[in-house]
Amino acid sequence: MQYNVAVVGAGGYTGVELIKILLDHPHFNLAYLSSSQGGEEISDLYPALKGVFSYKLKKTDVKEIADTCDLAFLALPHKNAMEVAKPLLDLGVKVVDLSADYRLRLENYEAFYTRHSDNEHLKEAVYGLVEIYKDEIQKARLIANPGCYPTATLLALIPFLPYIESRHSLIIDAKSGVSGAGKKCSQKTHYVSINENIFAYNPLKHRHAIEIKEKLELLGKEIYHINFVPHLLPLTRGMLVSIYAQLQTDIDPLEVLEDFYANEEFIRIKREPVDVKSVAGTHFCDIYAQKHGNTLFISSAIDNLLRGASSQAVANANLMMGLDASIAMPKIAAIP
């Protein structure tokens, strides 16, 4: 089976990661690539692609996508994404949206982002956390691809939901590489600012906190006090999330993880603390856990651009097309 797919917003970091994965995908053809302006040769934007892949980006045209593609990946800023998703869905194209536009309930979205202009499709969007919502994803027309921080957090936390106290404050201390801040340059992403540096940003106020909270509630666990503090790190890609929760049951943390993910190829339970370099370049989520009295410490690591964005998006698309989620998922890290 062969499907034509589009990457809308191909010029950004998650766009190029989609391209890199799709180039080797046995069932998906890169049939349409676009940017807001159009006209850029992708191998000029990313010279590493010279001799590997050449394509002159089109100016995004939903009609043209609908004429040629079965599914579109939207690697766009929030707000732009729903403006493209809506007509695509109406024209029968399946959509994996990498932005925040379909991740939250209307009231949460509008409280933390902006006015929502596609409430109709918002209702049917499935949250694309692959291991957790496999069945729903297989039937979905529209996937809200999870944020990088929520992915690393939820995959680590969900196995423990039955065992942790709801009323005790949950701490999520997250550390992200600079690629998570996107391709646009600013004082914060200037080499001189972040090299040899680390700092928290938007502590306790980052929009990914509400995404985590809402998804936990959806799974039947209301955690009342979620404290989420992201940090920016001097490394290009990779994300490490340290979670601290209070146990209400005496469990063996590694056993809980190993049981929960026994059949999941791309979740690795580690018996030593995880590191980001072992997952960078892959779809793996590595998780380690340990307890100290009743305090549970979980450490999870992902590649923010892959499992935290583009490889998870392709895994979702695989499921939507009736394929195995693991097809084309990168497994071999960029070590040493």
Add this chain to the structure above:
Amino acid sequence: MQYNVAVVGAGGYTGVELIKILLDHPHFNLAYLSSSQGGEEISDLYPALKGVFSYKLKKTDVKEIADTCDLAFLALPHKNAMEVAKPLLDLGVKVVDLSADYRLRLENYEAFYTRHSDNEHLKEAVYGLVEIYKDEIQKARLIANPGCYPTATLLALIPFLPYIESRHSLIIDAKSGVSGAGKKCSQKTHYVSINENIFAYNPLKHRHAIEIKEKLELLGKEIYHINFVPHLLPLTRGMLVSIYAQLQTDIDPLEVLEDFYANEEFIRIKREPVDVKSVAGTHFCDIYAQKHGNTLFISSAIDNLLRGASSQAVANANLMMGLDASIAMPKIAAIP
């Protein structure tokens, strides 16, 4: 007033930082430098010192130190330190020990390190957290210079002790640059292993946790559940500590900090999250705090080799000699 001082263990990272500070000290003369072997020219070990300072390290000889020096800085591994401190004190030399040997009560020391061979002086040792124990330090003969993690943690936490719950678990998520691991090379400090990487190490088991716990108790606050997780970061120097505690009183965190440290030149309360680059190369401890419901988040940054070791050691020595603690303290960070 001029005093002769010794640096014992001058070849390591904290040793050379001591030298760099003492070179510009108006009241201390670098009268004696030694290493375990002896014989190395310090400017061969650190070519950056060529043309600045030349000295052939002696083989440590306590008698010789006592003959020439008023005070000795011990930049030695634990266990070695007390073997040198003991005879020095007996010979009337004041000692600032940068190791862990005099930081803990006997039972804690022996539980986490090794057998203690100088229990007598252990009893009189003063914990050299400058802003907190100024009076005791001024009268002390023996200073236990605090560890880097405890320094960044305690300075951030102490102002809040009256306001935080004792029975709620305290989370200390710490991030350290590689120089904290010392000059000896290992797979962990190999450039290829830590560049583009981050990982927790000794989570919940690091020996600095007991130092934090004991010192909080000393200040009259027993915190029952201290969870301390250090991480190693791809940067040379600097340390960021994120602390999460539960408030039992409704306070304004920044106001608490500003009041507590109103007269302290080297503690800066920041109204934005702190970063390590702003303190690297200085004696400053920068602290930021914010609350979210009852959860208190504190972020503190220090230079692990200066405020976390060598500049704090010199500040202690200043006080021990009746000088102002701030003399020779480095203030200007290595930015940009």
Add this chain to the structure above:
Amino acid sequence: MQYNVAVVGAGGYTGVELIKILLDHPHFNLAYLSSSQGGEEISDLYPALKGVFSYKLKKTDVKEIADTCDLAFLALPHKNAMEVAKPLLDLGVKVVDLSADYRLRLENYEAFYTRHSDNEHLKEAVYGLVEIYKDEIQKARLIANPGCYPTATLLALIPFLPYIESRHSLIIDAKSGVSGAGKKCSQKTHYVSINENIFAYNPLKHRHAIEIKEKLELLGKEIYHINFVPHLLPLTRGMLVSIYAQLQTDIDPLEVLEDFYANEEFIRIKREPVDVKSVAGTHFCDIYAQKHGNTLFISSAIDNLLRGASSQAVANANLMMGLDASIAMPKIAAIP
């Protein structure tokens, strides 16, 4: 066609890169992996391989290799390599040696390395610069896989040999990432030493200079004064070589390169200066050239562990087995 291959010395950086390539090779089976000690689980040495590949390294046994394998890759230090290559060849196993042992004529080898213990096979060894010696490689039993610096230098320089002056000094100013120094840790590869640093090492005396000189002579061009200065850089992988030569003919440098490599998929001639990030993770060698008066400047970039070692080794093995050199060659860089 399926062939069984061995990786001898699997625990080092080039060993694990061989494994990563061979895991996806459609015609080679990883049948035998060994180390000098034996007994290590490869996914303990490289936790990134957990869930991808598991193998308990054997203690190298040439008889066992000969019983099971058609070809062996030797990722060993020089001297060790020939001790293993010799019996393997005698037992009929083809060998790709990644060390220096078979790269040089006897007198050069013994002048720059050590006494040679396998002069017999040395005579038949083919220098595995894939694009240049394709025919010889296809017939070879023993390949001397080129060094990283010579690979980047020779591929850049060979197209210009007819046009450059022999008696004018040739300058090769090379810059290498730290992985080129190998897995063993030392003060030089300590993160604290090389981060935020750069320096020349072994200037004008590095052993790769004689390899470059000898290979140019083999191609009929004696260059009398080769000046080779390698530098160590604060990055993990990648190598940039800047070459300065004197032209004796008026040429268009980019045209010369484009003509020479017109049919080579893995040599990319760039119209802008090359960068290492565009080749890191791939088998590509990117080359740029420009002239200024009669001075020719060539800049070439490779991944030191792939094109400079392991992917070139596999390309050689492909040819030796009658396969297309490009099979399993990594093309997609680890950008962004």
Add this chain to the structure above:
Amino acid sequence: MQYNVAVVGAGGYTGVELIKILLDHPHFNLAYLSSSQGGEEISDLYPALKGVFSYKLKKTDVKEIADTCDLAFLALPHKNAMEVAKPLLDLGVKVVDLSADYRLRLENYEAFYTRHSDNEHLKEAVYGLVEIYKDEIQKARLIANPGCYPTATLLALIPFLPYIESRHSLIIDAKSGVSGAGKKCSQKTHYVSINENIFAYNPLKHRHAIEIKEKLELLGKEIYHINFVPHLLPLTRGMLVSIYAQLQTDIDPLEVLEDFYANEEFIRIKREPVDVKSVAGTHFCDIYAQKHGNTLFISSAIDNLLRGASSQAVANANLMMGLDASIAMPKIAAIP
């Protein structure tokens, strides 16, 4: 003696380095700081200065500078600099200009930069290479502070001028940290672009080549073929320049250097290859040289923001005011 000085363009990297040096200067008072907009608090621009130095930048006003200051440092882009320098000089203020505006003869300046609007003062400007033009600098009203690349190159090359061939092409392969590209952010200085990367930029065309050529001619040595290739490196500060020249005389390179700079405190001749970390944070220029046949290799290292800009500027100002050049020059590197 006390002098009031101004820093015009205080917000950039060289501006803040000037401030850091001047804060500790025993004879200069930071009397006036300005930016093009004015209004910024300097410790908001550089939070590391909080608690160290506070100043609200003025909007540059030459009249006001002339009323309050004896000397002004101009840390401005070229073209802007001469627009400020001209009226300042006319009003009797001495000027150290860190831009390129007064570095070149008119025809060279206009060929490589833009039209010159202050030809009159251009004629009297002294090139501020401290060790070489001490006498002229002492009498000067206007100093053209040398560029970073020319500083590292000329200091290394000048001692060898009597011994190198004029007609043989001279190679200057330079490597600079990212701070050399300034504070403005761009794709090139984005952390993700330059981390784990290195590349040449403007090879053979960089404007610093003409500065080197012209200054060598001024010293009586016409070198016909200067080939200058700068590279951008993944480190914040520091610059390493590798120079390759042809000797016409049989000399001992280290002896030549040691003789030439026998009385210069801030030029260190090293017997091992130099590294940038040993000079970062200081005014030192470290130089090493070696020959290979007739080819001379010189390696020199400076801090691009200090010796390559701001500390050299202050050394010039010291001389202009009749002070010792070494006053307030930073000597202690930011090692480890």
